[in-house]
Amino acid sequence: MKTLMIPLVAIFFGACATMQPRSPAVSILVDLDPASVDRTIIVESITANKEGRLYMPDRVTGNILRVDPKPPKPVVVGRIEAREIKGKKVNAEGGGIAFNQQGDLFIASGPFAEVVRIRAADLNAAKPGTAQTFATGTEGANGIVFDKQGNLFVSGGRSGVVYRVGANGGAAQPAVKIELHTRKLPDGKTEQATVANGLDFDAKGILYVADTSRGAIWKIEMQPDGKGSKPVLFAQSPLLEGVDGTAFDANGKLWATVNERNAIVTVTPDGTVQEIAKNGSAGPLEFPSAIVFVGNSAYITNYDTPRRDNMDATGQAAKDGIGASIAQITP
């Protein structure tokens, strides 16, 4: 018997080796609020500077946090002050975040209908800089991305409009519009109407727009006058229901966080959608909202909204898991 066992064991382990899941593991880089699991910090978007340090806006405090992946301790380097609008205190609720070529940092604010800027020199842990208005008239401002010429594009959430702002800022102009749409979630009550969310350009300068509502990604060719051509469907799948932030990897494959499904997917240039990671409400993905690559490592913000696959056992909240955090997929 014993002599027979050895080849069987060898075959078994050999089979395991070939069947090993190729999906990379998701782990937690840092819990942004170790004292709480209950959204005392809310981060929707993430970007990295040229040195590979991560930056994200906290919607609760208005603080701009910086995290060096080694060691991953959050530091406040800037701030978006709340404003008084029509007699009420309104938080910026910082959304999309991106650097320009000069190293200035830009953050979308839906409640302000603006994109604000903190100059490179003012991103300072010793004296955090205050964000100033850069672009106005961006209703529902959510995702942001720069093109190679330094123009800023801003997604308008449920308005479906993608705005364009020149490198010097000012009043934004509509560049393209995604048709409106509303999807009911499987609970039969919750509605998702955000059709223009995460934005990205590919190497050829084609704009990609995440349509959270349809579970789709649109492709838009830009014309010389700064307007977009008619949006073309790049991918649509139940796997993309809740698609939020996107980023291209070094091979030109598009990665996307799918918030309400607690999932990460990839989309190949021919539009094939593949699930890379997915988990229940306990994490490590907790309503993942944005993704950025530093080299071959992906960093993902956990926004932790209580919705669909990110509901805890009460069916009301998302208090399991660790809450606001950065997840990572490292090679």
Ligand SMILES: [Ca+2]
């Ligand atoms: Ca926490």
Ligand SMILES: [Ca+2]
């Ligand atoms: Ca949670």
